[in-house]
Amino acid sequence: MRIEKCWxxxxxxxxxxxxxxxxxxxxxxxxxxxxxxxNFKMKRNPRKVKWTKAYRRLHGKDMTQDSTFEFERRRNxxxxxxxxxxxxxxxxxxxxxxxxxxxxxxxxERRKKGKKGQQMREAVKELxxxxxxxxxxxxxxxxxxxxxxxxxxxVSQAQESQRMEE
Amino acid sequence: MxxxxxxxxxxxxxxxxxxxGNNLSNLLTTSHEMACNNSLSQQQRTxxxxxxxxxxxxxxxxxxVMCIQALKGKKGARLGDTIVASVKEAHPNGKVKKGxxxxxxxxxxxxxxxxxxxxxxxxxxxxxxxxxxQGQPIGTRVxxxxxxxxxxxxxVKILTLAGHIA
Numbered sequence: 129m130r131i132e133k134c135w136x137x138x139x140x141x142x143x144x145x146x147x148x149x150x151x152x153x154x155x156x157x158x159x160x161x162x163x164x165x166x167n168f169k170m171k172r173n174p175r176k177v178k179w180t181k182a183y184r185r186l187h188g189k190d191m192t193q194d195s196t197f198e199f200e201r202r203r204n205x206x207x208x209x210x211x212x213x214x215x216x217x218x219x220x221x222x223x224x225x226x227x228x229x230x231x232x233x234x235x236x237e238r239r240k241k242g243k244k245g246q247q248m249r250e251a252v253k254e255l256x257x258x259x260x261x262x263x264x265x266x267x268x269x270x271x272x273x274x275x276x277x278x279x280x281x282x283v284s285q286a287q288e289s290q291r292m293e294e
Numbered sequence: 295m296x297x298x299x300x301x302x303x304x305x306x307x308x309x310x311x312x313x314x315g316n317n318l319s320n321l322l323t324t325s326h327e328m329a330c331n332n333s334l335s336q337q338q339r340t341x342x343x344x345x346x347x348x349x350x351x352x353x354x355x356x357x358x359v360m361c362i363q364a365l366k367g368k369k370g371a372r373l374g375d376t377i378v379a380s381v382k383e384a385h386p387n388g389k390v391k392k393g394x395x396x397x398x399x400x401x402x403x404x405x406x407x408x409x410x411x412x413x414x415x416x417x418x419x420x421x422x423x424x425x426x427x428q429g430q431p432i433g434t435r436v437x438x439x440x441x442x443x444x445x446x447x448x449x450v451k452i453l454t455l456a457g458h459i460a
Contacts, residue, residue, distance in 0.1 A: 144412030150402075152418045154439035281318035 355388010
């Protein structure tokens with residue numbers, strides 16, 4: 129028994145679940161549920177559908193490179209049964225899973241943090257650049273309290289005077 | 295100063311316009327995709343019944359056969375069933391001539407068929423391998439993928455001739 133991966137959403141296809149489509153060149157497309165099968169029939173690209181694993185990997189939402197992924201690999205050579213090895217593998221699965229979930233949560237945390245800072249910076253920049261759309265530049269020059277106070281602290285007196293001269 | 299202001303203005307304007315344009319194009323593409331999907335919606339695949347034309351995927355000489363009787367099942371034949379067919383198209387000097395009545399095993403069917411574990415399998419097209427009354431294949435080669443369920447139906451010879459087993 130083998131737990132396959134869904135062609136569309138890359139989730140696990142357990143035995144007895146889903147449908148598989150065999151193309152005439154003998155390529156097998158496995159689907160975990162009718163949702164994925166229907167999306168395939170609609171000729172959707174899994175890289176462009178937001179809920180699939182492929183999209184999330186492509187857009188840096190999920191962790192892509194990690195040593196824990198190395199354990200989950202397709203092996204076509206059957207392993208000779210050994211009770212000890214099986215026992216150790218079963219133990220290892222739990223720890224590996226724990227490590228991976230921790231790393232994934234950390235990855236998501238890091239990703240969210242980076243986005244927040246960037247958004248803030250972008251917002252500040254936009255405000256700085258296009259405040260003239262809301263208030264005329266002449267008024268701004270007269271009443272500097274309308275601009276961001278942060279920027280007011282940053283800008284030194286000498287620069288201010290220079291800009292006025294221009 | 296004036297020049298700087300003008301450039302800022304133009305940049306803002308462009309970004310605004312660009313945003314609008316993107317939104318518009320997105321809308322257009324989505325609607326177009328929807329239309330495509332509606333027109334491309336696939337037909338309901340059903341049993342292989344009387345007057346179903348099937349491709350012949352061996353080197354017996356026939357190209358296309360038309361089903362005239364399913365030997366099992368009230369509604370028609372499915373993947374792995376045997377049918378009686380009449381040859382509609384044939385190669386000029388093959389074993390099987392046009393107009394002959396032949397037996398065939400359905401090796402590929404577009405209608406899905408349940409597997410022993412509960413999952414389902416379906417193929418690209420409807421294809422048949424011609425056999426004699428004893429169930430021995432007439433040709434010596436089989437093209438394309440065939441399902442492993444043929445073993446259960448005692449068509450081991452077809453399985454050994456086939457290149458890909460799905």
